[in-house]
Amino acid sequence: MSFAADLELLIRARYPLIYLLTGEELRAQEIVAAIASHRQTKLYEWTCTGGLVMSGTSVQSRQRNPATKDPMVALEQVLEQIEPAIFLFKDFHPFLVKGQHAIIRKLRDIALNLKNSHKTLLFLSPILELPVELEKDTSVLSLPLPVRAELDALLDRILDDVASLKQIDVQLDSIGRDRLLDAALGLTLGEAENVFARIFVKHSRLSGDLVSEIFAEKQQLIRKNGLLEYFGAGETFEDLGGLRSLKHWLLQRACAFTAEAREYGLPAPKGVLLLGVQGCGKSLCAKSVSGAWQLPLLRFDVGRMFGSFVGSSEENVRRAIAVAEGVAPAILWIDEIDKAFSGSHGGGASNGGTAARVFGTLLTWLAEKDSPVFVVATANDIGHLPPELLRKGRFDEIFFVDLPTEPERLEILAVHLRRRGRVAETFDLPQLAHVTEGFSGAELEQAVISAMFDAFAARNALDTDHILSAVAATVPLARTMHEQITHLRDWATGRARLA
Ligand SMILES: Nc1ncnc2c1ncn2[C@@H]1O[C@H](COP(=O)(O)OP(=O)(O)OP(=O)(O)O)[C@@H](O)[C@H]1O
Numbered sequence: 478m479s480f481a482a483d484l485e486l487l488i489r490a491r492y493p494l495i496y497l498l499t500g501e502e503l504r505a506q507e508i509v510a511a512i513a514s515h516r517q518t519k520l521y522e523w524t525c526t527g528g529l530v531m532s533g534t535s536v537q538s539r540q541r542n543p544a545t546k547d548p549m550v551a552l553e554q555v556l557e558q559i560e561p562a563i564f565l566f567k568d569f570h571p572f573l574v575k576g577q578h579a580i581i582r583k584l585r586d587i588a589l590n591l592k593n594s595h596k597t598l599l600f601l602s603p604i605l606e607l608p609v610e611l612e613k614d615t616s617v618l619s620l621p622l623p624v625r626a627e628l629d630a631l632l633d634r635i636l637d638d639v640a641s642l643k644q645i646d647v648q649l650d651s652i653g654r655d656r657l658l659d660a661a662l663g664l665t666l667g668e669a670e671n672v673f674a675r676i677f678v679k680h681s682r683l684s685g686d687l688v689s690e691i692f693a694e695k696q697q698l699i700r701k702n703g704l705l706e707y708f709g710a711g712e713t714f715e716d717l718g719g720l721r722s723l724k725h726w727l728l729q730r731a732c733a734f735t736a737e738a739r740e741y742g743l744p745a746p747k748g749v750l751l752l753g754v755q756g757c758g759k760s761l762c763a764k765s766v767s768g769a770w771q772l773p774l775l776r777f778d779v780g781r782m783f784g785s786f787v788g789s790s791e792e793n794v795r796r797a798i799a800v801a802e803g804v805a806p807a808i809l810w811i812d813e814i815d816k817a818f819s820g821s822h823g824g825g826a827s828n829g830g831t832a833a834r835v836f837g838t839l840l841t842w843l844a845e846k847d848s849p850v851f852v853v854a855t856a857n858d859i860g861h862l863p864p865e866l867l868r869k870g871r872f873d874e875i876f877f878v879d880l881p882t883e884p885e886r887l888e889i890l891a892v893h894l895r896r897r898g899r900v901a902e903t904f905d906l907p908q909l910a911h912v913t914e915g916f917s918g919a920e921l922e923q924a925v926i927s928a929m930f931d932a933f934a935a936r937n938a939l940d941t942d943h944i945l946s947a948v949a950a951t952v953p954l955a956r957t958m959h960e961q962i963t964h965l966r967d968w969a970t971g972r973a974r975l976a
């Protein structure tokens with residue numbers, strides 16, 4: 478069912494308080510206005526700058542009552558209103574925070590009163606701020622980003638507008654149009670309108686080959702969102718030593734997002750969870766999937782989700798997801814997902830509830846998504862991971878990335894020697910792999926680097942002995958963290974597939 482139909486149903490069913498979560502105020506307002514007119518109900522709008530005004534009437538005849546800028550006065554008017562009406566309160570969220578006892582209490586009174594009336598109070602805001610006291614009485618709806626048909630209508634309207642301007646050369650066949658609309662998915666109506674306007678100004682024409690302009694707009698969006706980051710990863714599976722079965726699994730799914738695979742009847746893969754010991758190549762693997770599949774890599778910054786900088790609003794996470802879906806097919810890399818949960822438990826009273834709820838948004842999406850966004854999540858602390866994340870259906874597979882075995886260490890050493898311009902075969906790799914029992918990939922890389930420093934300082938060519946002494950000087954993490962690693966291994970046995 479469409480958003481508008483959902484909303485109208487709630488209004489008809491006399492839900493007293495409805496919270497509309499969206500950054501697209503204008504679009505939401507138009508939807509509400511259409512419902513009001515359809516139901517022949519009066520519509521009032523409230524803002525902290527204009528107070529409560531009847532909407533739709535001409536500007537001059539709007540009866541302004543400056544006193545209603547005060548939220549308490551405005552809410553009192555809602556109570557006093559006798560006729561059926563919809564009250565649209567814009568950006569009311571600052572008044573729904575802790576400490577606003579009087580307003581929150583007033584809203585509870587209103588909720589009770591409105592249940593038996595034909596009045597509805599709507600909050601319209603880009604941020605969800607809902608005190609516990611109001612949770613039961615408030616239904617939260619979030620406005621999804623425009624679907625293709627809406628963008629299509631927008632493009633029609635824009636083309637109508639520019640038709641009179643002779644300067645703009647529109648050459649749009651149905652293929653070109655499809656390309657533009659596909660690219661614009663994931664933008665709000667306002668953003669799509671802006672990007673089309675920019676194309677006209679810059680190119681004085683419109684055709685399918687200008688999709689790159691829309692992608693540029695999306696990159697901009699990704700930057701603004703703050704939770705996502707475009708990762709221009711150059712890594713491929715060549716850079717990843719060992720992890721045979723994981724690589725094999727991923728390679729098998731390399732063409733999973735093609736039209737051919739869809740026709741064959743294959744479901745789009747959802748994602749993998751890589752669980753394991755530090756420094757063994759989980760993050761590296763996420764980066765190389767993007768290289769191997771030739772898909773853009775978006776990194777989701779879990780740490781930021783709880784930072785005060787971006788704000789842990791659902792809207793932000795929803796937006797991040799929507800943007801990723803808009804860029805799709807793409808890889809969404811959620812690095813160190815366990816941090817999110819340590820945040821949601823141990824984060825203190827300040828953000829405990831919100832953080833868990835915000836992350837819930839992401840979990841629900843993981844379970845339900847059918848868009849071609851492949852999620853690669855990594856974690857090394859299972860203690861923090863909630864069971865619902867590990868349940869079947871969230872990820873296609875959970876891989877356990879253990880410390881490399883002897884043959885894997887050989888491969889990893891060879892990767893790092895080659896990466897630094899050395900011929901791997903001139904080193905005694907079997908011996909090196911043998912003496913590095915317990916080393917992680919990162920530690921093997923460090924051993925190679927520090928051996929290079931030694932050799933360089935002595936003005937010698939790098940040889941096996943340099944690496945051997947670097948190895949001797951290293952105490953691998955596996956020894957100091959033996960217990961944690963054993964614990965992780967025990968846990969993974971039977972629950973995860975060995976990478
Ligand atoms: N299997 C591997 N093959 C090649 N290089 C590796 C491998 N594992 C680790 N490395 C090297 O170690 C570095 C660190 O690895 P990476 O960041 O992927 O570890 P991680 O598993 O994500 O660790 P953490 O849990 O600490 O995030 C990599 O950039 C890479 O150079």
Ligand SMILES: [Mg+2]
Binds near residue numbers: 759761812
């Ligand atoms: Mg990592």
